[in-house]
Amino acid sequence: MAIRLSRRKIASYYADELIAGRDIVRSLAAYLVDSRRLREIELIVRDIESALADRGVVVADVTTSRSLTDQAKTAIQTYIKATTGAKSIELRQLIDDDLIGGVKVAVPGRELDATIRHRLNLLKATKV
Amino acid sequence: MDYSTSFNTFANAAADPEKTGILASLGIDWMLLAFQTIAFLILVVLLGKFVYPVFVRIIDERQEKIDAATNAAEQAEQTAAAAQEDVAKLLKEARKEASAIVATAKDEANAAIEASEKKAKSRAEKIVADAHDQIEKDVIAARKTLHNDTIDLVAMATEKIIGKTMTGAIDDKVIAAAVKEAK
Amino acid sequence: MAELSVTELSKDLRDAIAQLEVAGDLETVGVVTRVGDGVAWVHGLRSAGYSEVLQIETVDGIVEAFTLNLNEDEIGAVLLGSDEGVSAGAKVTLKGTVLDVPVGPELLGRVVDPLGNPIDGGPAIKTKQRGLVEREAVGVLGRKHVHEPMMTGIMAIDAMFPIGRGQRELIIGDRQTGKTAIAIDTMINQGRQKTGVINVYVAIGQKLSKVARLVERLKEEGVMDQTIIVATGPSDPASLLYLAPYAATAMGEYFRDNKQHALMIYDDLTKHAVAYRQMSLLLRRPPGREAFPGDVFYLHSRLLERSAKLSDDLGAGSLTALPIIETQAGDISAYVPTNVISITDGQIFLETDLFNQGIRPAISAGLSVSRVGGDAQTKAVKSVGSHLKLGLSQFRELASFAQFGSDLDEATKSQIDRGQRLTELLKQHQYTPAGVWEQVASIYAVSEGIFDKVPVAKIKEAQTALLTRLWTDHKKDMQELNKGGEKINGDSPFAKLIEKAAKSVVKGFED
Numbered sequence: 001m002a003i004r005l006s007r008r009k010i011a012s013y014y015a016d017e018l019i020a021g022r023d024i025v026r027s028l029a030a031y032l033v034d035s036r037r038l039r040e041i042e043l044i045v046r047d048i049e050s051a052l053a054d055r056g057v058v059v060a061d062v063t064t065s066r067s068l069t070d071q072a073k074t075a076i077q078t079y080i081k082a083t084t085g086a087k088s089i090e091l092r093q094l095i096d097d098d099l100i101g102g103v104k105v106a107v108p109g110r111e112l113d114a115t116i117r118h119r120l121n122l123l124k125a126t127k128v
Numbered sequence: 129m130d131y132s133t134s135f136n137t138f139a140n141a142a143a144d145p146e147k148t149g150i151l152a153s154l155g156i157d158w159m160l161l162a163f164q165t166i167a168f169l170i171l172v173v174l175l176g177k178f179v180y181p182v183f184v185r186i187i188d189e190r191q192e193k194i195d196a197a198t199n200a201a202e203q204a205e206q207t208a209a210a211a212q213e214d215v216a217k218l219l220k221e222a223r224k225e226a227s228a229i230v231a232t233a234k235d236e237a238n239a240a241i242e243a244s245e246k247k248a249k250s251r252a253e254k255i256v257a258d259a260h261d262q263i264e265k266d267v268i269a270a271r272k273t274l275h276n277d278t279i280d281l282v283a284m285a286t287e288k289i290i291g292k293t294m295t296g297a298i299d300d301k302v303i304a305a306a307v308k309e310a311k
Numbered sequence: 312m313a314e315l316s317v318t319e320l321s322k323d324l325r326d327a328i329a330q331l332e333v334a335g336d337l338e339t340v341g342v343v344t345r346v347g348d349g350v351a352w353v354h355g356l357r358s359a360g361y362s363e364v365l366q367i368e369t370v371d372g373i374v375e376a377f378t379l380n381l382n383e384d385e386i387g388a389v390l391l392g393s394d395e396g397v398s399a400g401a402k403v404t405l406k407g408t409v410l411d412v413p414v415g416p417e418l419l420g421r422v423v424d425p426l427g428n429p430i431d432g433g434p435a436i437k438t439k440q441r442g443l444v445e446r447e448a449v450g451v452l453g454r455k456h457v458h459e460p461m462m463t464g465i466m467a468i469d470a471m472f473p474i475g476r477g478q479r480e481l482i483i484g485d486r487q488t489g490k491t492a493i494a495i496d497t498m499i500n501q502g503r504q505k506t507g508v509i510n511v512y513v514a515i516g517q518k519l520s521k522v523a524r525l526v527e528r529l530k531e532e533g534v535m536d537q538t539i540i541v542a543t544g545p546s547d548p549a550s551l552l553y554l555a556p557y558a559a560t561a562m563g564e565y566f567r568d569n570k571q572h573a574l575m576i577y578d579d580l581t582k583h584a585v586a587y588r589q590m591s592l593l594l595r596r597p598p599g600r601e602a603f604p605g606d607v608f609y610l611h612s613r614l615l616e617r618s619a620k621l622s623d624d625l626g627a628g629s630l631t632a633l634p635i636i637e638t639q640a641g642d643i644s645a646y647v648p649t650n651v652i653s654i655t656d657g658q659i660f661l662e663t664d665l666f667n668q669g670i671r672p673a674i675s676a677g678l679s680v681s682r683v684g685g686d687a688q689t690k691a692v693k694s695v696g697s698h699l700k701l702g703l704s705q706f707r708e709l710a711s712f713a714q715f716g717s718d719l720d721e722a723t724k725s726q727i728d729r730g731q732r733l734t735e736l737l738k739q740h741q742y743t744p745a746g747v748w749e750q751v752a753s754i755y756a757v758s759e760g761i762f763d764k765v766p767v768a769k770i771k772e773a774q775t776a777l778l779t780r781l782w783t784d785h786k787k788d789m790q791e792l793n794k795g796g797e798k799i800n801g802d803s804p805f806a807k808l809i810e811k812a813a814k815s816v817v818k819g820f821e822d
Contacts, residue, residue, distance in 0.1 A: 007384045043344060043354055043384075050355075064303070066296055072303045079307040083337050100287065101294045103303040109355050111340040111402070114306030116290055120283045123330045125372040127276045128435070229819040235779040254531065265432040275323050282327040310336050 011047030019055055050108035058086035063094040063104040076105060341403040349394050349548045350593045351376055353386040353403050362445055364406040369396035377410055380594050387594045389550040412558045414442035414565035422526060422540045425551050425558040442561035444554060448616035455622045460687045461631050464500030464744020465493060467674045467737040470696030470754060472659055475687025476572050476629040477620025481651055483636045484661030488673050490635045492741050494576040500744035502534030509566045509573040510538040513559040516552050516582040519544040552586035560617050563630050570626035579635035580611060584647045601646045608650045615654050657681035670738060676703045689747055689795025695754045706730025732757050735770040748792040749778055751799055756813040765820040777816045
């Protein structure tokens with residue numbers, strides 16, 4: 001039996017492949033099926049994202065309660081660049097009514113939660 | 129009677145050589161006197177040898193008995209005195225002991241009383257302290273509830289009000305501010 | 312006294328609104344991938360360190376956890392609260408600290424959980440300092456040999472197996488043999504003798520009703536003001552049971568480091584090891600003997616090593632530990648008991664048989680030992696107690712011989728008689744710890760044979776009488792004797808006092 005590879009190694013390999021411009025979907029899918037690690041698929045995607053972030057390619061999830069204006073988008077992009085030092089940024093926009101207002105920016109391994117919902121949660125956490 | 133006759137004869141005989149006249153006149157016969165003297169001496173010897181010792185022994189024995197009796201009496205007296213002394217000593221000791229026991233009992237009783245008094249006192253104090261504690265705890269609990277209720281209220285109010293007043297323009301401002309402020 | 316007021320309400324409101332205005336920063340986050348049985352597995356948070364506190368966001372607020380497994384791909388963390396609200400996908404952030412608890416004199420008289428939160432219904436505890444839960448023990452140069460006595464007030468222990476300040480003395484025995492009773496008496500004695508020693512009692516998975524009764528008792532005895540109780544119940548998560556002794560030791564160390572003396576009571580370490588075993592198995596660490604993980608020795612050795620007598624340079628404070636271990640059917644060769652026996656500086660072994668014979672405390676003279684306490688014994692107790700142990704163990708041997716009914720010579724008989732009286736004397740009711748002078752007077756009266764005429768059954772009565780007599784008649788002397796600085800032998804004036812009083816007491820008890 002082959003040695004069970006750590007997710008980090010797999011992720012780092014596929015991140016390099018992606019940066020080299022190759023299509024990795026089929027290969028990764030085949031590997032996961034073959035090694036019976038389909039359950040870890042989400043985690044591997046996360047790991048690949050963070051491996052990419054280490055190489056300067058940041059995929060960010062931006063969650064807001066309504067769709068973003070271009071102005072806001074640029075502001076967020078500058079912010080991410082400033083904090084992560086990324087060379088290229090890809091924004092994934094998500095809409096969540098429950099947030100009430102504000103924005104949540106999630107880059108691999110880090111997160112900025114500036115939503116009203118989060119503030120309310122923090123307030124509730126001060127209950128004794 | 130025999131004796132007197134022979135004594136007389138003996139006396140006559142003894143007085144004879146010197147003053148036969150006086151002796152004879154007194155009727156003392158020297159021979160008889162001598163004879164009687166010898167008989168007397170023999171009698172003395174015999175008595176001394178056989179009779180007196182018996183008497184002496186009897187008397188000695190009696191004396192001894194008397195002495196013994198006296199001794200016994202004395203001893204009895206002494207024993208009696210000693211006994212009395214012993215009794216006195218025992219009594220004294222018994223009294224001492226009794227007082228020791230009583231003292232111990234008293235000590236114990238005192239200790240017991242003290243302990244129970246102390247217990248009662250501390251119990252009373254404890255009841256008071258417990259009551260105070262309880263009141264304080266209730267106040268603290270009430271405070272806590274108030275605090276939590278306040279927070280809930282603020283959170284709920286904020287959620288409702290912001291939910292209604294939030295518009296795209298305001299949201300943009302909030303987002304811009306957040307991104308600017310965040311490090 | 313606490314008061315409710317409108318000002319307070321408005322302050323609460325203001326604080327709440329101010330809290331809303333705090334904007335977030337970019338935080339390092341991870342995500343919960345699996346959760347169950349009090350253990351959460353976290354993805355991300357690569358910068359997390361060992362034993363660092365994590366905060367998991369849940370619907371009902373924040374649940375804390377601390378990391379114990381750091382793997383290449385994920386972190387295993389043990390939850391410090393209920394795992395009910397924690398779900399897979401929950402956000403995890405680093406708190407930025409390793410585990411610490413509030414420490415300081417503000418904790419005295421309180422009952423807290425292992426995180427330092429009050430559970431006695433009292434006000435919140437605000438201390439100036441916090442202490443690390445996992446802290447390294449003092450090194451060689453920071454230590455001094457154990458030389459001051461830690462009087463337990465139990466004659467059998469103080470005379471035969473003395474404990475010194477800074478010592479670790481194990482209390483071991485089956486269930487229901489009076490292990491906790493010894494510990495509690497020791498705490499009470501600290502109050503009675505006004506030694507100023509701070510008690511820290513750690514209940515590890517103990518029934519909370521038992522803890523409540525203990526608190527009640529300590530309050531009654533007036534010792535609660537110098538006591539901290541760290542309590543965990545059987546229904547608390549294993550993580551809290553695991554943390555309890557370390558957190559409590561941190562609280563005790565505060566006093567040790569501030570030139571004071573503290574006494575730790577871990578009740579009991581068997582349950583602690585079991586809690587740790589549970590955590591380890593859930594964290595998938597390989598099980599070893601009796602399914603305990605490999606580091607169960609280190610678990611207890613690093614805990615008990617923190618008890619020490621500090622050198623003069625460090626203030627000469629001390630931390631004494633009385634860990635308790637429960638055995639099964641007297642088996643002291645099980646895994647955890649042998650470990651702790653080898654770690655500690657001696658043990659007090661309690662036997663079920665003795666307990667059932669009415670010899671309480673049921674201390675086994677043969678199996679108990681104190682390896683360092685001898686130097687710490689006061690001269691007075693040492694002088695009367697030196698032959699006690701030998702005499703008692705000889706008596707036990709002879710007594711078993713005598714059971715065969717053979718004819719005994721006078722010497723043996725008197726040895727047995729003396730032994731019986733000593734055994735009787737060492738019986739002691741719970742909650743009646745004895746001071747130095749009481750111990751010295753009692754033991755002297757019996758071991759010198761003054762009480763030989765008192766029937767065995769009346770020894771305790773005679774002892775009480777003697778002590779009351781001595782206290783009422785010679786209070787000053789007894790207070791002097793209580794300092795324990797003088798040897799007690801035939802020539803000392805104290806010995807003469809005791810002898811005289813004992814002789815007069817005996818008269819009341821002769822047949």
